Amino acid sequence: MKAIEIRNKYIEFFKNKGHSIISGAPLIPENDPTVLFTTAGMQPLVPYLTGQKHPSGTRITDYQKCVRTNDIDEVGDNRHLTFFEMLGNWSLGDYFKQDSIRYSYELLTKVFNIPSEKISVTCFGGDKDAPRDEEAARIWEECGITKDRIYFFGKEDNWWGPAGQTGPCGPDTEIFYDTGVKPCSDNCNPSCDCGKYIEIWNNVFMEYNKKEDGSFENLTQKNVDTGMGLERITFLLQGKKDVFETELFLPIIEKVKELSKKPNEESLRIIADHMRAASMLICDFVVPSNIGQGYILRRLIRRVIRHMRKIEFDTDNMVEVCNTLVDSLSNMYPELEKNRELIVSQIKKEKNRFMNTLEKGEKEFVKITNKLKMENIDIIDGKNLFRLYDTFGFPPEVTKELAYENDFKVDMEGFKKCFEQHQEKSRQDAAGTFKGGLADHSEITTAYHTATHLLLESLQRILGNHVMQKGSNITAERIRFDFSNPEKVTRDILDKVENMVNEQIDKKLVVTCEEMPIEDARNYGAKGVFDSKYGERVKVYTIGDFSKEICGGPHVENTGKLKHIKIKKEEAVSSGVRRIKAVFVD
Numbered sequence: 061m062k063a064i065e066i067r068n069k070y071i072e073f074f075k076n077k078g079h080s081i082i083s084g085a086p087l088i089p090e091n092d093p094t095v096l097f098t099t100a101g102m103q104p105l106v107p108y109l110t111g112q113k114h115p116s117g118t119r120i121t122d123y124q125k126c127v128r129t130n131d132i133d134e135v136g137d138n139r140h141l142t143f144f145e146m147l148g149n150w151s152l153g154d155y156f157k158q159d160s161i162r163y164s165y166e167l168l169t170k171v172f173n174i175p176s177e178k179i180s181v182t183c184f185g186g187d188k189d190a191p192r193d194e195e196a197a198r199i200w201e202e203c204g205i206t207k208d209r210i211y212f213f214g215k216e217d218n219w220w221g222p223a224g225q226t227g228p229c230g231p232d233t234e235i236f237y238d239t240g241v242k243p244c245s246d247n248c249n250p251s252c253d254c255g256k257y258i259e260i261w262n263n264v265f266m267e268y269n270k271k272e273d274g275s276f277e278n279l280t281q282k283n284v285d286t287g288m289g290l291e292r293i294t295f296l297l298q299g300k301k302d303v304f305e306t307e308l309f310l311p312i313i314e315k316v317k318e319l320s321k322k323p324n325e326e327s328l329r330i331i332a333d334h335m336r337a338a339s340m341l342i343c344d345f346v347v348p349s350n351i352g353q354g355y356i357l358r359r360l361i362r363r364v365i366r367h368m369r370k371i372e373f374d375t376d377n378m379v380e381v382c383n384t385l386v387d388s389l390s391n392m393y394p395e396l397e398k399n400r401e402l403i404v405s406q407i408k409k410e411k412n413r414f415m416n417t418l419e420k421g422e423k424e425f426v427k428i429t430n431k432l433k434m435e436n437i438d439i440i441d442g443k444n445l446f447r448l449y450d451t452f453g454f455p456p457e458v459t460k461e462l463a464y465e466n467d468f469k470v471d472m473e474g475f476k477k478c479f480e481q482h483q484e485k486s487r488q489d490a491a492g493t494f495k496g497g498l499a500d501h502s503e504i505t506t507a508y509h510t511a512t513h514l515l516l517e518s519l520q521r522i523l524g525n526h527v528m529q530k531g532s533n534i535t536a537e538r539i540r541f542d543f544s545n546p547e548k549v550t551r552d553i554l555d556k557v558e559n560m561v562n563e564q565i566d567k568k569l570v571v572t573c574e575e576m577p578i579e580d581a582r583n584y585g586a587k588g589v590f591d592s593k594y595g596e597r598v599k600v601y602t603i604g605d606f607s608k609e610i611c612g613g614p615h616v617e618n619t620g621k622l623k624h625i626k627i628k629k630e631e632a633v634s635s636g637v638r639r640i641k642a643v644f645v646d
Contacts, residue, residue, distance in 0.1 A: 061298065067145070071122075073171055077119070083578055084123055087125055087346075098127070099128050100126060109228055109285060121147075126144055135329065135333050141337075144289055145289070145291065147290055149286050156267075161203065161233065165179075165200075165203040179236070180257060181205055181235050184232070192212060193218075197212070218233070221266070229269070232265065233263050236259050237257070237258050239258060241255055263285075264285040264286065266282060291308055294306050304328075304332065309332045315384040316368075320373040327367040327368075331368060335385055339385055339386070341357045342357070343396060347406060350450065365411055366458060413453075424447075429466055438468055501614055505534050507616055510603070511644075512532055512541055513601065513611070515557070515640070516609070518561050522553060523549070529541070529542070530543055541642070543637070544638075548630070554630055558642075564603065565624060568620030569605075569619045570618055571618060574600050576600060578597070581600050586609060587608065587609050626642060
């Protein structure tokens with residue numbers, strides 16, 4: 061069964077159980093400044109798990125693209141990934157343990173045809189805060205899971221949440237597939253990491269609220285939150301040994317292997333995983349930079365290049381790998397085909413930039429080590445390690461290898477501290493983009509807000525569809541507008557953009573607003589990167605025949621109420637992100 065069939069069967073199964081199919085959120089969580097990426101299927105649904113009513117009802121299902129970066133350095137083994145897809149179904153105060161477990165069992169055994177004896181489960185073992193989950197165990201037993209395949213563990217294994225210090229949380233039941241490999245010991249069980257048991261699904265039962273004093277109370281609205289990794293269930297159902305043998309990775313790996321002189325399994329896996337993740341981020345209009353999401357994208361691409369060099373792969377052939385990736389995955393992710401040229405151009409540009417910095421970085425490394433030798437120091441400190449990484453694009457593992465070759469040690473703990481400080485700054489910078497928008501809802505800021513729609517549309521028409529809004533800040537004095545573009549915008553182009561905006565103002569175009577489901581908005585041709593910010597029903601503002609955009613408002617009723625704009629300044633914010641400052645003129 062192909063991955064796309066597995067996804068479709070999952071979604072169709074829950075649709076037939078009364079669940080509404082909702083759209084997955086973008087990889088860049090515009091409504092959550094606390095994280096750089098969407099990391100789980102439940103992340104965009106937090107408001108509804110805490111009581112807000114979902115417009116699609118109390119039973120919902122979707123598939124969600126996710127990126128997790130905590131384990132980037134672990135990628136290369138047989139299970140860690142940076143980009144992956146989560147299948148999920150939710151009950152928002154509707155069904156609870158009984159139906160949730162029965163649905164899971166039915167899907168696995170009747171739809172995916174997994175023999176019941178291949179399934180083991182774990183349940184919460186109980187503690188001072190909540191009792192042992194005998195109910196979940198009983199339901200599993202009624203389904204057909206024998207007692208010897210039902211295990212109980214504590215909070216570290218079978219409890220979810222809360223997301224912060226307080227909030228909804230509860231026990232979970234995890235579902236494991238028995239691979240049939242020989243157990244590592246007589247005590248081997250699903251908590252063991254030997255490979256006999258592989259987790260395939262997790263059903264969280266949110267029935268408690270953790271209070272500030274650390275105590276727990278029962279929730280009025282009890283929810284179910286589930287998550288199944290598509291890559292993992294795919295390789296198990298296909299009888300493969302790991303995810304890299306499935307169609308989600310194999311075409312990429314085979315192309316890289318074909319074009320390399322000294323392939324090794326670890327490097328092939330890293331290249332395939334990171335190329336997938338990088339391409340997906342570029343589809344969400346992330347560009348390589350030194351902060352925020354762009355910093356992670358840069359790190360992924362540069363790690364790909366390092367491993368390509370390691371296996372003697374000519375990096376000029378990266379385009380072939382990009383095209384193979386798009387060809388093999390666009391049936392599942394049509395946005396890849398739509399953004400093929402953008403993916404190729406961004407990866408080529410970053411490759412060329414990195415190849416140039418490698419030489420500079422090697423020279424800087426020699427300077428640092430020569431100075432240390434003169435001072436009789438045999439360790440490269442964290443500050444220098446991070447400088448080589450941040451300024452010269454040298455991954456710490458490259459510096460580490462060079463250091464050992466030259467009889468130097470490295471202060472990796474010091475590097476981690478510098479890196480964590482940088483990550484915190486990235487998070488703050490990311491959070492800063494959410495502070496953008498209107499300073500107030502006065503008449504002048506409302507007018508400026510409307511003008512930003514004309515500005516974005518004009519930039520896209522003149523520069524190209526790669527232009528996306530990356531943030532804005534509007535006051536009564538000016539527009540500050542950030543957008544994606546790989547290079548400086550010349551004054552001639554700015555004048556063209558300015559003239560196009562002012563032409564729409566002179567036309568006195570009518571501004572209308574319609575509220576509609578998000579899918580209808582997409583079909584209507586409305587633009588918007590920030591879909592997840594507004595939920596399943598969105599407002600679409602149409603400005604004459606010029607612009608259609610998803611937005612929360614407010615706006616003027618007619619562009620004739622706007623003054624002409626003047627673009628006063630254009631500058632870089634970070635690599636691939638530009639900023640325009642504009643004002644109204646009489």
